[in-house]
Amino acid sequence: QVQLVESGGGLVQAGGSLRLSCAASGRTGRTYTMAWFRQAPGKEREFVVAIMWSGLSTNYADSVKGRFTIARDSAKNTLTLQMNSLKPEDTAVYYCAARETRTTVGWTRAQEYDYWGQGTQVTVSS
Secondary structure (H helix, E strand, O other): OEEEEEEOOEEEEOOOOEEEEEEEEEOHHHOOEEEEEEEOOOOOOEEEEEEEOOOOOEEEOOOOOOOEEEEEEOOOOEEEEEEOOOOHHHOEEEEEEEEOOOOOOOOOOHHHOOEEOOOEEEEEEO
């Protein structure tokens, strides 16, 4: 089992920045891919970005490309999401996810992830 705990959400004005963190614990030695998803009220959970734990591969949703940056600290088992130039449409609950799969196949699909955090709210005001 892997436990994930997100932090860093909050309220920010459009154009501002936030930094989300996800602390992983438990059986992290088998965690090969981590990702951020988000879910706005009344909408389905949406892929934001994924990273192979090796750090060699990343995949960003077009909607956040150039504004968001994912990073991982293997020594601290921590995943971060730096969000810049935030827009009102970025408002959502952001979830950290992990899976024990060595490939990138399906890594943008929520159903392919084994572990989830509780989520952290990000609200961007116009």
